[in-house]
Amino acid sequence: MNSSAAFVPLPPTIRGPEATTRPPRVRFPAGACDCHAHIFGPQREYPFAPSHGYVPSEASIDSYVQMLRILGCERAVIVQPSIYGSDNRCMLDALRSGKFAFRGVAAIDDQTTDAQLEDMHQAGVRGIRLNLKSKGATAALDSAARLAERIKARGWHLQFYLDVRDLPQIDQFLVTLPVDVVIDHFAHVAVEDGIAGASFQTLLRLARFDRCWFKLIGPYRISQQRPTFPDVTPLVRALLKAAPERCIWGTDWPHPNVEFMPSDGVLADLVPEWIPDETLRRRVLVDNPARLYDFS
Numbered sequence: 001m002n003s004s005a006a007f008v009p010l011p012p013t014i015r016g017p018e019a020t021t022r023p024p025r026v027r028f029p030a031g032a033c034d035c036h037a038h039i040f041g042p043q044r045e046y047p048f049a050p051s052h053g054y055v056p057s058e059a060s061i062d063s064y065v066q067m068l069r070i071l072g073c074e075r076a077v078i079v080q081p082s083i084y085g086s087d088n089r090c091m092l093d094a095l096r097s098g099k100f101a102f103r104g105v106a107a108i109d110d111q112t113t114d115a116q117l118e119d120m121h122q123a124g125v126r127g128i129r130l131n132l133k134s135k136g137a138t139a140a141l142d143s144a145a146r147l148a149e150r151i152k153a154r155g156w157h158l159q160f161y162l163d164v165r166d167l168p169q170i171d172q173f174l175v176t177l178p179v180d181v182v183i184d185h186f187a188h189v190a191v192e193d194g195i196a197g198a199s200f201q202t203l204l205r206l207a208r209f210d211r212c213w214f215k216l217i218g219p220y221r222i223s224q225q226r227p228t229f230p231d232v233t234p235l236v237r238a239l240l241k242a243a244p245e246r247c248i249w250g251t252d253w254p255h256p257n258v259e260f261m262p263s264d265g266v267l268a269d270l271v272p273e274w275i276p277d278e279t280l281r282r283r284v285l286v287d288n289p290a291r292l293y294d295f296s
Helices: 061-071 089-096 114-123 137-154 170-174 198-207 230-242 264-274 278-292
Strands: 033-037 075-079 102-106 125-131 157-161 181-183 212-216 247-249
Touching (some): 075 089, 075 278, 125 137, 198 230, 212 278
Parallel strands (some): 102 125, 125 157
């Protein structure tokens, strides 16, 4: 029996994204960037890590690019998802495809060589992601300073997936790192506590640190007020007031492992709601990502 006949893909355990996307009601400016998305599959070519926590439906680069063009994005950032561990091949192959203006955020470990880092840089990687929320969070935090030293000469950043409610003093550690720091998914703050809440106050302390950036993505991961999440709007505006030059936006397509599957068109419509000022909106969608991800 050959290996092709023996392969049986795992069935998805989570929902996939909506099949169709509508354009946003307010046109995005030229050069707009989706700063956070994932590519999945095919399973035969890109097997999951042994510790994968879910099985996604295939989310191809072609489907992603189609969605980007409908939204009006001209640049995008592909982030290594947890299910592939430190095997970055799926993300790197997407970067090298030439199908869009891509940058990447990888996952590495102590076995990753300097030659591999250089290869990733040439492919378009400009940061690495550390997962402090899922399994192995303590080990990931312990490795942060060591990894920062390895990437700082390339101008890369460290992106953190964390739950600030479990790490209320994390700001004291992050400000010691010698590279830019990016917080995604609003650090899973307690949205019901509002701006004055302890978890969001940690983010505001980080906003005073001129190397800390914030991804305005995934409101559905912290709010139950579907589909437009009005309770998130004050938090977004507070971050924009505190760090307008260090906030960026993304879709989080294909929205893996969520209870509520959002519409990408609705998410795009939140941008002018969150950022009514056109000049600031251009900064968040175009200028800030261009600096962080080294888009020429």
